[in-house]
Structure formats: C-alpha cells, structure tokens
Amino acid sequence: MSLYQFLIFIHVLGAVGLFAAIGIEAVSLGRLRRAETPADARVWLGQLRLPGRLGPIGMLTALASGAWMMKVSWGYQAWIAGAIVALVGMMVLGLVVTMPRLRRLRVALRAETGPVLSDGIRAVSSSTALVMSVRLRIALGVGILGLMTMKPSDNPSAILVLATVVLVSLAASILPAGDP
Numbered sequence: 001m002s003l004y005q006f007l008i009f010i011h012v013l014g015a016v017g018l019f020a021a022i023g024i025e026a027v028s029l030g031r032l033r034r035a036e037t038p039a040d041a042r043v044w045l046g047q048l049r050l051p052g053r054l055g056p057i058g059m060l061t062a063l064a065s066g067a068w069m070m071k072v073s074w075g076y077q078a079w080i081a082g083a084i085v086a087l088v089g090m091m092v093l094g095l096v097v098t099m100p101r102l103r104r105l106r107v108a109l110r111a112e113t114g115p116v117l118s119d120g121i122r123a124v125s126s127s128t129a130l131v132m133s134v135r136l137r138i139a140l141g142v143g144i145l146g147l148m149t150m151k152p153s154d155n156p157s158a159i160l161v162l163a164t165v166v167l168v169s170l171a172a173s174i175l176p177a178g179d180p
Contacts, residue, residue: 004073011065017058019141021051023096026134032125038112041125045105055094063087079147082158086140086147093140097133132170139169 025048032044063084070080106125112121143165152158 004069007065011062014058014061014063014065015141015144017054018062019058021055022134022137022141023050025051025055026138028048029130029134030167035117035125037115038109038117038121041105041111041112041117041121045102045109048102052099059087059091077151078153078155078158081155082152082162083144084145086144086162090137090140093133093137097129101130102128108133135169135172136166139165152169 028047029050031047032041035041035044049080066080066083070077074080098138101124105121108118108124117125140162143162146161146165147158150161152161161163
C-alpha cells in the first residue's frame with residue numbers, strides 16, 4: 001500500500017464522518033422540531049453533541065488528508081479549490097447559523113419548567129435558519145462529491161457544480177419544513 005492510497009482512505013474516512021455527523025444532526029433537528037415537552041426537547045438537543053464533535057473532526061481529517069494529496073500528487077486543480085470553498089462554506093454555516101441558535105436553545109431549555117414547551121423555545125427549535133443551514137451543508141457536501149468525481153478542470157465548471165447544488169438546496173429549503 002502506498003502513502004497515496006492510505007491518504008485516500010483517511011480522506012474518505014473523514015468525509016464519511018462528516019456526512020454521518022450531518023445525518024445525525026438532520027434527524028435530531030427534525031425530532032427537536034416536533035418535541036412537545038421540555039424533556040423531549042432536551043433528549044434531541046443532547047443528540048446534537050455527537051455531531052458537534054464528529055463533524056469538525058471529520059472535516060479536519062478530510063481537509064488535512066486532501067491538502068496533503070494536493071501537495072504530493074495533484075497541485076492546484078479547479079475542483080479542489082471548489083471543494084475547499086464548499087468546506088469553508090459548510091464550516092461558516094455551522095459556526096454562524098447553527099451553533100448560536102443551539103446555544104440559545106440550550107440556555108432557554110435550562111429555564112423551562114412547564115410540562116409543555118413554551119412558544120419561545122418552539123420558535124428557536126423550529127427556526128427556518130436551522131433547517132436551511134443543515135440543508136445547505138448537505139448540498140455543499142454533495143457538491144464536493146460531485147467535484148471529486150467529475151473533476152472539472154476549469155473554475156467556471158467547478159462553480160457551476162457548486163451553484164447548482166446550492167440553488168437546489170435553497171429551493172428545497174422554501175418547501176414546508178418537515179425533517180431537514
């Protein structure tokens with residue numbers, strides 16, 4: 001086995017970890033949106049701790065191994081640049097959109113004592129921004145997979161792949177918000 005083959009394995013392992021984290025997040029957010037009691041909401045909010053750890057580890061693993069492969073084998077390629085832009089987009093969405101809302105929800109749930117969720121907590125847990133964030137991150141991940149398999153050689157083609165998945169995701173985000 002060569003170093004390159006090992007790096008591909010690590011790269012794919014990181015991507016699988018990242019997608020697993022997003023999948024767990026999507027299911028947990030869907031269940032959180034339907035929670036009726038503070039106890040139910042706490043359970044599903046608690047499930048978001050694993051993707052909060054696994055996602056960044058998977059992303060960094062994929063990014064580091066990908067950067068190494070780029071350095072030793074590929075050099076600059078439009079599809080790699082597009083994938084890096086998409087990864088940064090995924091990270092920004094998680095940090096700027098998802099994490100602050102989940103922090104607010106955790107704080108609000110600590111103070112919740114009634115048998116039924118208050119309207120304020122329902123509003124935060126049903127946030128369209130949370131749904132859009134996870135859907136856009138899924139779309140960007142799919143865009144990265146498209147870039148990795150099609151390997152467009154020019155920047156406009158790489159941008160087209162990413163723009164297409166983002167537009168499809170945005171269109172899906174305006175549909176009624178069920179499970180993300």
